[in-house]
Amino acid sequence: MSDDETDWGASLSELSAVGHAPLIPPPPSGLPRVIIHIDLDCFYAQVEMVRQPALRSQPMGVRQKQMVITTNYTARARGIPKSGSVQALTQAYPELILVNGEDLYEYRRFSQRIFEVVSSMTFAHAVERLGMDENFIDVTPWVHAHLSAPAEIDPSPVQGHVFQAASWDKSDPVHRCLALGSVLAQRIRTRIREELGLTSAAGIAVNKTLAKLVGGCHKPDDQTLLLPDQTLALLQTLPSPRSIPGIGSATHASLLELGIDTLADLQAAQVSNLAEMFDRETAERLIQLSQGIDPSPVKTSGRPQSIGLEDRFKVITTRDESKTKLKWLWGRLAQLIYEDGRIPRVIRVTARDQIKERAQGRRWLKESRQTQIAGHILTGLKTNPDLPQREESQVVDICLSLLDKMVNHSAPYQLTLLGIGVSDFPPETANTIQNYFVAGAKETRNEKRQPKRSHAAMTPPNEEAMCQPTPDIDEAIRPCSKKVKPAPLAIPVCDVSDIPHDWDPEVWANLPMDIRTELLASQPIQSRTNVKPLNKKTKSIASYFQKKS
DNA sequence: CGGGGCAGCT
DNA sequence: AGCTGCC
Ligand SMILES: Nc1ccn([C@H]2C[C@H](O)[C@@H](COP(=O)(O)OP(=O)(O)OP(=O)(O)O)O2)c(=O)n1
Ligand SMILES: [Mn+2]
Ligand SMILES: [Mn+2]
Numbered sequence: 001m002s003d004d005e006t007d008w009g010a011s012l013s014e015l016s017a018v019g020h021a022p023l024i025p026p027p028p029s030g031l032p033r034v035i036i037h038i039d040l041d042c043f044y045a046q047v048e049m050v051r052q053p054a055l056r057s058q059p060m061g062v063r064q065k066q067m068v069i070t071t072n073y074t075a076r077a078r079g080i081p082k083s084g085s086v087q088a089l090t091q092a093y094p095e096l097i098l099v100n101g102e103d104l105y106e107y108r109r110f111s112q113r114i115f116e117v118v119s120s121m122t123f124a125h126a127v128e129r130l131g132m133d134e135n136f137i138d139v140t141p142w143v144h145a146h147l148s149a150p151a152e153i154d155p156s157p158v159q160g161h162v163f164q165a166a167s168w169d170k171s172d173p174v175h176r177c178l179a180l181g182s183v184l185a186q187r188i189r190t191r192i193r194e195e196l197g198l199t200s201a202a203g204i205a206v207n208k209t210l211a212k213l214v215g216g217c218h219k220p221d222d223q224t225l226l227l228p229d230q231t232l233a234l235l236q237t238l239p240s241p242r243s244i245p246g247i248g249s250a251t252h253a254s255l256l257e258l259g260i261d262t263l264a265d266l267q268a269a270q271v272s273n274l275a276e277m278f279d280r281e282t283a284e285r286l287i288q289l290s291q292g293i294d295p296s297p298v299k300t301s302g303r304p305q306s307i308g309l310e311d312r313f314k315v316i317t318t319r320d321e322s323k324t325k326l327k328w329l330w331g332r333l334a335q336l337i338y339e340d341g342r343i344p345r346v347i348r349v350t351a352r353d354q355i356k357e358r359a360q361g362r363r364w365l366k367e368s369r370q371t372q373i374a375g376h377i378l379t380g381l382k383t384n385p386d387l388p389q390r391e392e393s394q395v396v397d398i399c400l401s402l403l404d405k406m407v408n409h410s411a412p413y414q415l416t417l418l419g420i421g422v423s424d425f426p427p428e429t430a431n432t433i434q435n436y437f438v439a440g441a442k443e444t445r446n447e448k449r450q451p452k453r454s455h456a457a458m459t460p461p462n463e464e465a466m467c468q469p470t471p472d473i474d475e476a477i478r479p480c481s482k483k484v485k486p487a488p489l490a491i492p493v494c495d496v497s498d499i500p501h502d503w504d505p506e507v508w509a510n511l512p513m514d515i516r517t518e519l520l521a522s523q524p525i526q527s528r529t530n531v532k533p534l535n536k537k538t539k540s541i542a543s544y545f546q547k548k549s
Numbered sequence: 550c551g552g553g554g555c556a557g558c559t
Numbered sequence: 560a561g562c563t564g565c566c
Contacts, residue, residue: 064551064552065551065552066551067550067552069551083551085550085551086551101552103553104554129555130555131554132554132555304556305556306555306556308553309554310553311553312551312552312553363550419554
């Protein structure tokens with residue numbers, strides 16, 4: 001397995017990765033990147049425990065319909081699995097308490113606040129969200145700038161665990177970079193705990209993939225550092241290529257078809273071995289990933305490009321029921337759009353039809369239709385979480401007409417899912433971003449609105465028992481207040497000493513470091529190139545060559 | 550599989 | 560519009 005071409009131990013091997021477009025800028029110093037990955041512990045369950053502290057001592061899980069999506073660590077300590085079916089888990093563990101987590105509103109809010117806290121830390125050069133509970137943080141510039149001269153004895157201790165600690169060498173500049181990273185990771189986790197009362201796990205490594213993988217080594221409320229020389233050792237602990245982020249089920253299936261079953265197989269593979277199933281770029285990237293090489297940059301996450309809601313139910317068979325469900329979904333979505341502050345230009349409806357699925361012999365078949373929506377219809381959401389009656393029914397009618405494009409009401413159908421999403425928000429250009437921070441211009445910005453103080457889980461249309469959300473232990477307790485007063489968003493203190501006097505410190509505090517740098521330099525914002533996802537299977541050799549017809 | 554999201558291709 | 564990826 002030891003490929004003589006591949007220098008496993010070389011700390012900088014990932015920096016020399018070949019690649020054309022979207023990779024990171026060349027290392028100026030010869031020092032490695034320092035990347036931190038933060039993953040909240042049993043995220044949904046923790047949010048529920050913050051809301052109901054009495055749950056902390058109980059084995060508890062968060063459920064969505066017939067699925068337990070996550071369990072808290074009290075439960076896991078008793079051997080209860082992290083997830084599973086309600087049926088199986090309650091049978092095996094009658095003591096398990098279940099909380100309804102079908103409405104993601106609170107999780108979304110905490111997720112946003114975590115991102116804000118992390119982004120406000122001045123050493124965070126770039127912060128990229130992944131899902132609701134993960135963030136990658138690039139702290140390379142800060143670390144390189146604070147690395148003391150090689151001759152000096154660096155007193156900075158390592159925080160948390162070191163994977164295979166025996167190989168630690170405090171005189172190695174690469175090790176000291178990562179040690180500084182571990183200190184920053186500890187500071188981030190402390191801030192998240194202080195500001196939000198949530199614990200998290202962190203990984204510190206020279207790239208995103210390794211940071212994420214090593215963070216899993218010591219899990220609740222702890223952190224782990226990976227030295228580059230221990231990369232192979234870490235990868236050897238992985239049970240399958242599927243364990244690598246970026247290798248999903250489809251890619252894994254393709255690899256199996258090629259006879260690549262283990263990570264070692266993939267590490268030893270040549271691009272030519274993978275050429276049947278993947279294009280060259282993808283093949284190269286897969287092999288590199290299997291070797292712990294990942295040059296993908298930490299992209300600064302902006303605001304979401306789409307906001308959507310779905311609900312599944314036993315069955316809906318009439319246009320009337322659909323209308324009721326869409327109304328309910330829209331009511332919740334309107335609140336989210338209001339809080340976002342931007343007005344979308346496209347609205348989309350998604351649906352699942354059991355009959356169509358069976359007719360086509362598919363296990364699941366989600367359809368969607370979208371349309372532009374006239375600007376004036378939604379402008380009310382800029383100032384109000386509810387639309388006026390007329391506009392609201394216009395929106396619902398638009399949704400129904402979109403549904404009509406998928407469903408023939410004169411033929412039998414059985415809907416089991418309905419969703420509404422919005423997208424195509426007005427672009428925030430570099431020039432307007434400059435204006436955006438001038439503290440005087442608040443009225444014209446696409447500003448975030450204050451969220452509801454208490455989000456009462458809105459009960460879905462209750463005419464039909466089948467459409468109810470799954471029962472919740474505290475269902476009766478929750479007040480049914482609608483959108484209420486602003487809740488103060490915990491804006492963390494941070495360094496605002498150096499910004500121009502007419503810029504809004506609050507906004508500044510929530511900016512990633514690289515954006516701040518660009519603004520200070522009065523440079524136009526340069527949008528980062530997107531990283532191409534891995535699993536682009538070429539349809540055929542032919543289509544690979546016919547670049548464009 | 551289940552369930553409720555998000556992003557990036559095609 | 561649909562698929563695949565991530566959580
Ligand atoms: N297929 C999935 C995976 C996760 N989640 C949600 C529920 C989790 O609480 C949250 C974060 O996912 P994680 O994989 O990080 O799992 P947890 O945070 O729950 O547990 P852990 O402590 O192992 O990170 O995302 C989800 O809805 N669907
Ligand atoms: Mn996670
Ligand atoms: Mn997590």
